[in-house]
Amino acid sequence: MSHLFWLEQEHLNRIKHMFPKPRGVARSDDRTVLSGIIHVIRNGLRWRDAPAEYGPHKTLYNRFVRWSRLGVFARIFRELAVPESDGETLMIDSTHLKAHRTAASLFKRGTRTRAIGRTKGGLNSKLHTVCDGRGRPLTFFLSAGQMSDAKGALALVGSLPPAKMLLGDKGYDADWFREALAERGIDACIPARRGRRNPANHDVSLYRKRHRVENLFARLKDWRRIATRYDRCGELFLSAICIAATIIFWL
Numbered sequence: 001m002s003h004l005f006w007l008e009q010e011h012l013n014r015i016k017h018m019f020p021k022p023r024g025v026a027r028s029d030d031r032t033v034l035s036g037i038i039h040v041i042r043n044g045l046r047w048r049d050a051p052a053e054y055g056p057h058k059t060l061y062n063r064f065v066r067w068s069r070l071g072v073f074a075r076i077f078r079e080l081a082v083p084e085s086d087g088e089t090l091m092i093d094s095t096h097l098k099a100h101r102t103a104a105s106l107f108k109r110g111t112r113t114r115a116i117g118r119t120k121g122g123l124n125s126k127l128h129t130v131c132d133g134r135g136r137p138l139t140f141f142l143s144a145g146q147m148s149d150a151k152g153a154l155a156l157v158g159s160l161p162p163a164k165m166l167l168g169d170k171g172y173d174a175d176w177f178r179e180a181l182a183e184r185g186i187d188a189c190i191p192a193r194r195g196r197r198n199p200a201n202h203d204v205s206l207y208r209k210r211h212r213v214e215n216l217f218a219r220l221k222d223w224r225r226i227a228t229r230y231d232r233c234g235e236l237f238l239s240a241i242c243i244a245a246t247i248i249f250w251l
Contacts, residue, residue: 099145116145189203
């Protein structure tokens with residue numbers, strides 16, 4: 001059917017070497033199952049509502065959960081999300097993602113983090129990302145919604161690729177962050193907070209390009225299971241984000 005999503009064979013060939021090897025009985029066709037997973041995440045469907053053309057919905061769900069916990073989707077994203085060799089500019093930002101009541105229901109068990117918090121907007125998660133100068137995501141960090149931008153940057157600063165400049169909004173105007181960037185040879189293009197005693201200057205014309213990271217979030221939120229979180233487990237939701245980013249920006 002024309003409204004169904006089907007992963008191109010060319011794209012499948014680029015990532016299939018990262019799939020776990022089948023054990024025992026041959027598993028269901030990878031292209032069909034992955035296409036079904038992508039269709040569910042993009043359209044915000046319940047797993048039971050997946051079109052029959054993709055096979056049993058339990059197969060789609062089980063594959064998504066099993067490979068997410070094995071880190072398969074995160075590994076695919078990390079391998080493909082490589083900045084250009086002459087990349088000079090990075091951008092950092094964060095956005096809130098609404099958590100549906102089903103994502104926060106039931107008592108939390110085990111050690112897996114939920115990454116769901118409460119803000120004025122209700123229950124939500126916060127997605128922190130670093131992208132290249134073209135607005136393509138390079139790394140993600142998922143936190144509870146009440147975490148500040150600066151604390152989220154603390155988790156990302158160690159994985160920054162080489163660059164000359166990093167763009168960020170006023171939420172990242174912290175002395176320790178500027179110093180951490182300077183140690184890595186990266187200049188900061190970050191407006192100063194109001195009330196700063198010694199505000200740092202920034203390149204106004206270059207800062208205008210920061211809309212690209214906002215466009216990144218807008219494109220991710222076109223996928224309904226990204227804009228609204230239904231997964232209780234944080235690593236499953238982050239895997240869905242990695243899948244969406246890989247399809248949109250890197251394949």
